[in-house]
Amino acid sequence: MAVESCSVQIQKRRVELVENWSKHLNPLLDHLLEMGAVTKEDVGFIKGGGMLGERDCMRTLLDVLQGRGEEPCQAFLFLLSNFSNFTRSTHLSVKEPVSDHLQRHKDILAKQHTPGNYLGSTSGLPKADWFTDITFSKDAGRQVPVHFQHETSVVGDAFRAGRAEARGHGETCSFKDIYQSLLSDSGNGVALLSGVAGSGKTTVIKRLVQEWAVDADLQKIILPLSFRELSLITEPLSLQVLLSDHYSHLKPILPELMTSNQVQLLLILDGLDEFCFPLDFERTPKCSDPERELSVGAMVVNLIKKILLPDIAILLTSRLHAVTKVPQLLVNQFYNVLGFSPGQQRQYFEKSCTSSKTADTVWAFVSSHKPLQLMCHIPAFCWIVSTALHNGNSFLISDTVTPSGESQTTEKVIEDQCQTSSEPNTAINNCHIIGTRPVTITEIYCCFFKTILLFHVGGCVEGLHLNRLHDAPRLLKETKAKLRCLGALAFKGLLERRFVFDSSDLASFSLDCSELLRAFLMEILKEDRSSLTYEKHFQFIHTSIQEFLAALYYVLESLSGSDPFTGLKRNMGLLAPAMHSHLMSIISKLRQPQHLLRRRIKKALHWGERHQSGHLDLFCRFVSGLLVPKTRFILNGLFRDEPRTYLTSCVPLPHASPPFVLQLLHSQLHSPTLSPERQLNVCHCLYEAQDPGLPQRLQAWLKLLSREGMGHCNLTNRDWSELAFLLQLSPDLQSLNLEAQGLDAEGLRRLLPVLPLFSTLRLAQNPLGPEGAEVLSLALQSPDCHIERLWVVATGLGCEGVKVLAEGLKKNHTVFDLRMAINNIGDIGAAALAELLKTNHTLKDIRLRDNLVSDKGAELLKEALMENTTLEFLWLFDNKLSKEGVRQLKEFSKNRPNVDIKCCRSGKKRRILVKNTDNQA
Numbered sequence: 001m002a003v004e005s006c007s008v009q010i011q012k013r014r015v016e017l018v019e020n021w022s023k024h025l026n027p028l029l030d031h032l033l034e035m036g037a038v039t040k041e042d043v044g045f046i047k048g049g050g051m052l053g054e055r056d057c058m059r060t061l062l063d064v065l066q067g068r069g070e071e072p073c074q075a076f077l078f079l080l081s082n083f084s085n086f087t088r089s090t091h092l093s094v095k096e097p098v099s100d101h102l103q104r105h106k107d108i109l110a111k112q113h114t115p116g117n118y119l120g121s122t123s124g125l126p127k128a129d130w131f132t133d134i135t136f137s138k139d140a141g142r143q144v145p146v147h148f149q150h151e152t153s154v155v156g157d158a159f160r161a162g163r164a165e166a167r168g169h170g171e172t173c174s175f176k177d178i179y180q181s182l183l184s185d186s187g188n189g190v191a192l193l194s195g196v197a198g199s200g201k202t203t204v205i206k207r208l209v210q211e212w213a214v215d216a217d218l219q220k221i222i223l224p225l226s227f228r229e230l231s232l233i234t235e236p237l238s239l240q241v242l243l244s245d246h247y248s249h250l251k252p253i254l255p256e257l258m259t260s261n262q263v264q265l266l267l268i269l270d271g272l273d274e275f276c277f278p279l280d281f282e283r284t285p286k287c288s289d290p291e292r293e294l295s296v297g298a299m300v301v302n303l304i305k306k307i308l309l310p311d312i313a314i315l316l317t318s319r320l321h322a323v324t325k326v327p328q329l330l331v332n333q334f335y336n337v338l339g340f341s342p343g344q345q346r347q348y349f350e351k352s353c354t355s356s357k358t359a360d361t362v363w364a365f366v367s368s369h370k371p372l373q374l375m376c377h378i379p380a381f382c383w384i385v386s387t388a389l390h391n392g393n394s395f396l397i398s399d400t401v402t403p404s405g406e407s408q409t410t411e412k413v414i415e416d417q418c419q420t421s422s423e424p425n426t427a428i429n430n431c432h433i434i435g436t437r438p439v440t441i442t443e444i445y446c447c448f449f450k451t452i453l454l455f456h457v458g459g460c461v462e463g464l465h466l467n468r469l470h471d472a473p474r475l476l477k478e479t480k481a482k483l484r485c486l487g488a489l490a491f492k493g494l495l496e497r498r499f500v501f502d503s504s505d506l507a508s509f510s511l512d513c514s515e516l517l518r519a520f521l522m523e524i525l526k527e528d529r530s531s532l533t534y535e536k537h538f539q540f541i542h543t544s545i546q547e548f549l550a551a552l553y554y555v556l557e558s559l560s561g562s563d564p565f566t567g568l569k570r571n572m573g574l575l576a577p578a579m580h581s582h583l584m585s586i587i588s589k590l591r592q593p594q595h596l597l598r599r600r601i602k603k604a605l606h607w608g609e610r611h612q613s614g615h616l617d618l619f620c621r622f623v624s625g626l627l628v629p630k631t632r633f634i635l636n637g638l639f640r641d642e643p644r645t646y647l648t649s650c651v652p653l654p655h656a657s658p659p660f661v662l663q664l665l666h667s668q669l670h671s672p673t674l675s676p677e678r679q680l681n682v683c684h685c686l687y688e689a690q691d692p693g694l695p696q697r698l699q700a701w702l703k704l705l706s707r708e709g710m711g712h713c714n715l716t717n718r719d720w721s722e723l724a725f726l727l728q729l730s731p732d733l734q735s736l737n738l739e740a741q742g743l744d745a746e747g748l749r750r751l752l753p754v755l756p757l758f759s760t761l762r763l764a765q766n767p768l769g770p771e772g773a774e775v776l777s778l779a780l781q782s783p784d785c786h787i788e789r790l791w792v793v794a795t796g797l798g799c800e801g802v803k804v805l806a807e808g809l810k811k812n813h814t815v816f817d818l819r820m821a822i823n824n825i826g827d828i829g830a831a832a833l834a835e836l837l838k839t840n841h842t843l844k845d846i847r848l849r850d851n852l853v854s855d856k857g858a859e860l861l862k863e864a865l866m867e868n869t870t871l872e873f874l875w876l877f878d879n880k881l882s883k884e885g886v887r888q889l890k891e892f893s894k895n896r897p898n899v900d901i902k903c904c905r906s907g908k909k910r911r912i913l914v915k916n917t918d919n920q921a
């Protein structure tokens with residue numbers, strides 16, 4: 001029997017083919033095209049310009065094949081019988097390598113993103129559990145606030161404010177939330193993670209990569225790049241080249257990923273603040289072609305605007321001051337690192353100390369010094385504290401085993417040695433450590449600095465830390481010249497607001513790549529694409545270290561009678577004028593050294609005052625701190641032979657800055673032109689200067705506040721900032737009484753960092769208004785909230801204020817006594833409280849005298865009390881209740897013996913005791 005031709009077979013099966021194969025039209029056409037059975041023109045014809053349905057297209061395809069003769073028909077039938085193999089093989093040819101490549105990519109990135117600290121060491125951090133949980137806030141569309149404060153002071157405040165909407169932050173969230181949101185398949189927007197220096201943004205990226213690398217279920221492919229690296233690209237290049245240069249192991253699949261699989265990509269761009277090219281979102285030409293060469297700035301703009309690779313997800317990280325580089329409208333999700341909560345700080349110390357006993361000691365110490373703890377919201381500062389106090393080779397707090405096998409603290413060992421030592425300097429040096437643990441931030445940095453010098457330069461010398469300690473003065477003396485140059489570099493950078501330096505900067509300060517330098521400076525490689533060579537760039541291991549070294553240099557120079565600016569010029573190569581001014585400085589030093597010192601310190605402190613940006617805040621604090629002889633003594637050897645001088649004259653080391661410094665700071669504090677933020681920094685400076693008058697100042701404040709009705713005192717917002725600072729130094733205070741002090745919402749916002757710390761807040765008769773209620777609401781939602789009694793009688797809350805306050809109370813579990821008489825809350829306010837009472841199980845006593853609540857409001861409160869079993873007192877005197885309303889309330893009260901409801905008819909007004917708000921109903 002003659003075999004039927006393929007053309008005839010197709011003819012006979014026509015109906016079945018159209019029925020079953022139309023849905024596979026596209027892959028069929030692709031394969032037929034590849035096999036040469038149809039041409040490109042045929043495909044265009046078959047598809048009919050997209051106007052035909054699949055079945056019609058299929059019919060046309062069959063016509064075309066038959067018209068082309070036997071061979072194409074044969075190819076078609078062969079394709080049908082092997083279609084599943086064809087598609088699988090095509091599938092495999094893409095998928096198999098993708099998974100291989102992906103696994104390799106994961107392995108490589110996991111290695112590149114291993115945890116470490118600024119010293120590049122992972123020691124002290126148990127590998128499996130290196131990441132301490134951190135708190136974030138998240139917001140879908142936030143107006144970024146402009147801060148005129150040093151960034152470090154923002155973290156603690158924001159944290160204490162809990163869900164700190166007042167500062168523009170949204171609700172709090174954890175790393176897990178961010179991880180899930182970024183790595184979910186659907187996410188393809190732009191997310192921005194902001195935070196202050198050292199708040200852990202890069203560490204979040206490292207953890208993200210680590211967790212993704214071991215997560216087999218995730219389809220997303222992470223591509224992390226740092227703006228620091230991007231800043232090194234000076235020549236135009238295409239995105240494709242950039243990515244395939246960077247991820248050469250992904251080269252074969254990158255084009256495919258960038259065209260048809262964009263949704264799989266998560267591009268991470270870390271450190272926007274370090275990007276040195278301008279980002280012009282208005283005028284940069286559009287480019288959607290990943291193969292087109294662009295300047296790196298234009299590439300970033302097109303990526304963020306979703307013109308280039310529109311379907312990828314992007315995560316940007318940035319320090320706070322640089323977030324405004326990206327228009328907010330282009331960002332879908334804002335995250336902000338709030339830092340470590342007190343609980344998380346504790347966890348951090350548990351992980352970083354070698355024993356839980358040491359961790360407890362470190363934690364007890366930190367938590368009893370509020371300014372330290374405030375800074376410990378920043379993880380990098382926790383690391384500095386941990387290194388300073390306990391560092392494996394610790395000399396301040398660590399366990400040491402005595403020859404008898406007994407465990408004792410290093411302090412005890414040193415104490416014993418002190419008693420037997422005949423070397424005066426050594427004795428003082430060690431005895432300093434006894435009983436005088438660092439309490440100020442400057443002292444912590446001095447200890448950190450010394451630890452690095454003693455135990456990290458020249459390698460760690462395990463077990464020999466006491467010997468190294470004895471040797472510290474000599475070591476510091478020997479390195480003084482180099483440290484001076486390093487300090488000058490830091491100071492010059494700070495003046496110019498420059499944080500990255502090149503080799504010529506280093507050379508101008510006669511700095512080489514010695515081990516000492518490597519301990520404080522990190523190396524960044526900058527590629528010169530024209531010569532294909534790399535240029536080295538440097539930055540300090542942390543911005544605050546640059547600020548500390550700058551201050552150290554400034555104080556060293558000022559104390560030795562030299563002009564810190566002359567030191568800069570001399571090193572910049574301006575020898576002749578520099579020599580001249582140096583000589584002048586020596587001459588004037590011989591004349592009036594004390595006068596000159598004053599002038600220089602005044603200059604430094606006034607800079608800080610003048611610079612609204614706040615970038616000199618920490619510098620001023622360190623300068624104030626380093627002027628305390630006791631603090632300087634930690635670095636004995638670096639400064640002139642001060643200890644010996646004190647020892648020979650039998651004068652004890654002063655525990656505060658010289659009187660002229662304190663006077664300077666006090667006169668700054670009272671300057672009428674000082675902004676509240678700068679004033680707060682002057683308070684910090686006074687703390688660093690160990691002003692013995694600080695406790696008295698607090699007492700004076702409290703005395704002032706205890707005077708009744710002192711609205712006439714004209715307290716300004718600056719004053720409230722100062723009070724907030726001073727209150728932070730007194731953790732024992734339980735009750736804050738600010739009744740009738742003319743405190744408004746802005747003033748209350750200044751006090752926000754301390755409000756949650758008190759168990760009783762007496763704020764009656766202040767013009768707080770609804771805005772003040774918002775601040776209180778934040779305090780109530782703070783994770784640290786201790787407020788139990790909130791008395792806001794006659795504070796102008798109105799119904800709006802009560803609504804906001806009730807929202808805050810919904811998330812609060814501490815307040816049981818709420819006194820809010822005379823606030824005109826009306827029935828709307830009563831409704832908000834009724835809503836609150838349905839879910840709140842903490843409130844026991846609510847006093848609502850004289851609040852315009854009518855029968856309607858009382859009815860709502862009654863309904864709420866059917867569900868609430870915890871409220872014990874509800875006082876409704878002097879509201880707008882009718883006779884019937886009062887009767888019904890009393891009736892209701894009879895059946896609810898647990899609640900004491902007090903009310904009376906409107907018109908029967910009780911006498912208002914405005915002054916004694918304790919007794920107000």
Ligand SMILES: Nc1ncnc2c1ncn2[C@@H]1O[C@H](COP(=O)(O)OP(=O)(O)OP(=O)(O)O)[C@@H](O)[C@H]1O
Nearest residue numbers: 117118131132197198199200201202203379380383
């Ligand atoms: N979650 C964390 N757990 C443990 N240590 C952390 C954590 N976050 C940060 N650190 C410590 O703080 C240091 C600084 O963190 P990181 O470099 O991530 O901060 P950053 O916000 O990126 O700072 P910068 O803005 O200066 O680049 C780290 O080297 C590490 O020692």
